[in-house]
Amino acid sequence: MPVLHRPSFERSVREGLHLTDMQFGGLLLSVLAVASWYSKDPRVFVDGDTSLSAGWLFYKQIWTSPKKFEPTISEVQMYCLLTLYTCGVSGPQVSWMYLAIGICCLRQLGEYRRKPEGHMDPEDELWKRAFWSFAALERMVCPCFGRRLGLHVEECDVEPPLEVDDECWDQEFALCAEKDPTENRKPSQVSFFVCDSRLGEIWGDATRRLYASKKAKTLMGWESLDWEQRTVADFDSIMNDFLDSIPTHLRWDPDSPPQGTFFDQSAILHVTYNYILIAVGTNPVCLATC
Structure with a gap:
């Protein structure tokens, strides 16, 4: 952080x-x-x-x-x-x-x-x-x-x-601010924080929607079963897009894992990513419709 x-x-x-x-x-x-x-x-x-x-x-x-x-x-x-x-x-x-x-x-x-x-x-x-x-x-x-x-x-x-x-x-x-972040720049440790923050945004939005109170769901129009199923599917798509956006030096590869600090950062991202998938996938909404 x-x-x-x-x-x-x-x-x-x-x-x-x-x-x-x-x-x-x-x-x-x-x-x-x-x-x-x-x-x-x-x-x-x-x-x-x-x-x-x-x-x-x-x-x-x-x-x-x-x-x-x-x-x-x-x-x-x-x-x-x-x-x-x-x-x-x-x-x-x-x-x-x-x-x-x-x-x-x-x-x-x-x-x-x-x-x-x-x-x-x-x-x-x-x-x-x-x-x-x-x-x-x-x-x-x-x-x-x-x-x-x-x-x-x-x-x-x-x-x-x-x-x-x-x-x-x-x-x-x-000079760094003007450059393209991916152009002629060595891998940065701050990239992990940016990716983790993006995961946090996804997780925060998911919990707000899927675990909202009945009153909040009614006010926001989030109460139909069809909406809940579509929302879970949307989050799955968002998570897949996030996985594709992870920088190369932070992607988890069991056969060729990152080295040094990037190993720890990649492992944390991998664990957090799967935790969110499990949390959204085991939401009562999902269990009720399986």
């Missing part, structure tokens, strides 16, 4: 921005909290506690009270990482609060809509990454708590993130 642009984030830390900017300071603390999960250094644990407390010392220092000013990109990124961190604590329900705050910030600033043609710069790209990261987190958190999605496909038309790795984006952003 490329919430941050690593080179620019590390540059801001070296310049001491966290000492003068409270929002960026909170972002740095949230990064340290999440990173603590992957550290065995006892300094990231609460004194006398186990590794289950990893990151708590950083998390409890973050100040998240409402402000009278428009949210900044650092603040929104912080809420995204706090959502991720609190999913792994003993009271994960608080992750829903951070998720909701972050989505409200995006709506307040209109960052769920496409930018005007030609309006593209590094900060805009950070906002796109933030939006798609929240969309991915929402589709992960909502099913766990049995809550409905707040971001719907028909309401949001944000372009997907540029399929450019951080080192290229930091130095040659304008």
Whole structure:
């Protein structure tokens, strides 16, 4: 999940921005909290506690009270990482609060809509990454708590993130933005996030339609048996189209699997793809008509 642009984030830390900017300071603390999960250094644990407390010392220092000013990109990124961190604590329900705050910030600033043609710069790209990261987190958190999605496909038309790795984006952003993503460009790790986000959109739309309440189905005209059968068939077609659109370096091939990071990314896409097929195919609508 490329919430941050690593080179620019590390540059801001070296310049001491966290000492003068409270929002960026909170972002740095949230990064340290999440990173603590992957550290065995006892300094990231609460004194006398186990590794289950990893990151708590950083998390409890973050100040998240409402402000009278428009949210900044650092603040929104912080809420995204706090959502991720609190999913792994003993009271994960608080992750829903951070998720909701972050989505409200995006709506307040209109960052769920496409930018005007030609309006593209590094900060805009950070906002796109933030939006798609929240969309991915929402589709992960909502099913766990049995809550409905707040971001719907028909309401949001944000372009997907540029399929450019951080080192290229930091130095040659304008050049990379103008090129065809498939032209003379090495395979990007961000391509996985774009594909996974597309799967998330399909899954979110499927659950909204097939698992909607009776009242919602009546209001939207989704209640006839014929409609349900056609909808399931449409989703099967959409999933097939998605499979054809996966970049070559992320396609799962048991005989010649991808290598390195691309192996993990390809496996995750493969598992998620089949999970959605199973979830849609075993929907009560399908079982009732088999």
